[in-house]
C-alpha cells in the first residue's frame with residue numbers, strides 16, 4: 414500500500430527518516446512484523462511496545478509509529494510521531510483493510526452473560542438458512558465452519574479488522590461479534606461499523622477492570638453510542654426490556670430499537686414458558702404474528718438468548734416463522750449447559766457460568782426437574798475480580814451440595830480463592846477442593862442416583878492456566894471416568 418496515502422489519515426506531529434514508497438502490512442507485536450511493514454508501539458498494561466522497536470526493525474519494519482522518542486537508524490526507517498498510538502492503530506488498520514465491516518452485515522453482541530450463546534444461535538440459524546456466516550468471540554473465530562483460535566473474546570483492533578476482512582473476502586454475508594466491555598473500553602472495535610447491536614444484560618463482573626458497575630455499564634453502552642448518527646442507514650439496537658439498564662442503553666442511540674423480554678412489554682415477547690430436561694417451549698409474540706416455539710436449549714436464560722437472536726435476525730430481514738423453524742434444530746453452544754452424554758443414572762452438565770447472575774440462571778435452569786440432589790461445582794479464576802467470589806458462592810448455595818474450587822488459578826494460591834468463595838456460603842453442605850481435577854472427582858464421588866451435577870466455570874475450555882502455563886483439562890472426561898468407576902459402565906461416547 415502507498416505509504417504516504419496511508420499515513421495521510423494520521424494526525425501526525427512529525428515524520429523523520431526515510432519513508433518507503435509502499436508498506437506491506439501493520440503489526441503491533443515486534444515478533445509479528447514482516448519485511449517492509451509498519452510497527453506501531455502500544456503502551457500496554459504489562460510492557461511498553463516502544464521497548465521493542467529495535468526488534469521490530471530487525472524483523473523488517475520500515476515505518477515505526479510512536480508517541481515517545483525511539484532510537485533507530487533513520488537511513489533505513491521512518492519514524493512517525495503521533496500523540497496517541499492506540500488511536501492511530503485504529504485509523505491505520507481500518508484504512509489499510511478498507512473498512513471491511515461495510516461489506517457485510519455486522520451484528521455485535523454485548524452484555525455480561527449470553528454473548529457466546531446469542532452469537533452461536535444467530536450463526537447456527539444463518540448457516541441452516543444457507544447463508545455463509547462468520548462469528549468471533551470467546552470460542553474463537555468461526556469462519557463459516559472453520560474455527561481459528563483467538564487470544565481474547567474481542568480481539569485487538571488489528572486482529573479484528575483482519576478477521577472481518579477475511580470474512581468479507583470469503584463471501585460471508587454476516588459476521589456476528591461478541592463485544593466485551595474491555596474491547597469497547599480499549600478501542601478494539603475502532604473502525605468496525607455495526608448494523609445491529611444486541612444487549613443481553615448487565616450484572617456483576619469484571620469490576621477489577623472497570624471499578625464500578627456504572628463505568629462497566631458505560632463501557633458496554635459504547636456499542637450503542639458508536640452505532641452512529643446517519644439515520645439513512647438501516648441499523649437497529651436489540652435490547653432486553655427486562656434488564657434495568659435497558660433505558661440507559663436505549664438513550665445512547667437514535668436508531669430504531671427492537672425490544673425483547675418475558676416480564677415487561679416487548680416487541681418480541683416470550684410467555685407460557687415450559688422448561689424441560691430436553692428442551693424448552695414458549696409462546697412468542699412478534700411483529701409478524703404469534704408463534705409456538707420449541708427448542709433444544711434449556712433454562713429461562715436460553716429463552717432470553719433465543720429472543721435476542723430472533724429479534725436480530727428479524728432486523729436483518731428474516732421472517733419469524735423461518736427463524737423459529739431453524740431455532741428448533743439449534744443445539745446449545747459448546748460448554749453452555751451442555752449435557753454430558755451418558756446413560757449412567759445421573760445427569761451432568763458442563764457450563765461456563767463464572768459470574769453471580771450466570772450461576773443463578775444455570776441453577777434455575779435445572780431446578781424444575783430435579784429429582785434428587787443438585788451438586789454444583791463452582792470455580793473462579795485467580796488474579797481476577799475478587800469481589801464477585803462470595804456473591805458467586807451465595808448464588809451457588811441454592812444447590813444442595815457445593816464444591817468450591819478454581820478454574821484458572823493463575824498465580825494465586827488456592828487458599829485465598831477458596832476462603833473468599835467460602836465467605837459467601839449460605840449452608841454447610843460444601844467442600845473446598847483447590848485442585849479442579851480433584852474437585853470434579855469429589856463432586857461425582859458424593860453423587861447418588863438421579864442427582865444432577867453442574868460443573869461450572871470451564872465451559873468449552875480444554876485447558877487450565879496454573880501459574881503462567883496452560884495444562885490440558887476436561888471436566889467432562891474426568892467426570893465420566895469417575896462416574897463410570899462409581900456407577901458402572903454406561904458411557905455413550907464423548
Ligand SMILES: CC(=O)N[C@H]1[C@@H](OP(=O)(O)OP(=O)(O)OC[C@H]2O[C@@H](n3ccc(=O)[nH]c3=O)[C@H](O)[C@@H]2O)O[C@H](CO)[C@@H](O)[C@@H]1O[C@H](C)C(=O)N[C@@H](C)C(=O)N[C@H](CCC(=O)O)C(=O)O
Pocket residue numbers: 441442443444454455456457458459460461462465564565566567568569593594595596599622
Ligand atoms: C488487560 C488487558 O486488556 N490486556 C490486553 C492487552 O495486553 P497488555 O496491555 O498487557 O499488552 P502488553 O503485553 O503490555 O503489550 C503491549 C504491546 O507491546 C507489544 N509487544 C509485547 C512483547 C514483545 O515482545 N513485543 C511487542 O511488540 C504487544 O504486542 C503490545 O502491542 O492487550 C493484549 C493484546 O491485545 C490482550 O491480549 C490483553 O488481554 C489479556 C490477555 C486479558 O486477559 N484481557 C482480558 C481482561 C480481556 O480483555 N477480557 C475480555 C473478555 C471478558 C469477558 O467478557 O469475559 C476479552 O475481550 O477477552
Ligand SMILES: Nc1ncnc2c1ncn2[C@@H]1O[C@H](COP(=O)(O)OP(=O)(O)OP(=O)(O)O)[C@@H](O)[C@H]1O
Pocket residue numbers: 524525526527528529530531551566591613614714715717718748749750764765766767770771772774775872
Ligand atoms: N442470558 C443469560 N443470562 C444469564 N446467564 C446466562 C445467559 N446466557 C448464558 N448464561 C450463563 O452464563 C454462562 C456464560 O454464557 P455465555 O458464554 O453465552 O456468556 P458470555 O457473555 O459470552 O460470557 P463470557 O464473556 O464470560 O464468555 C453460561 O454458561 C450460562 O451459565
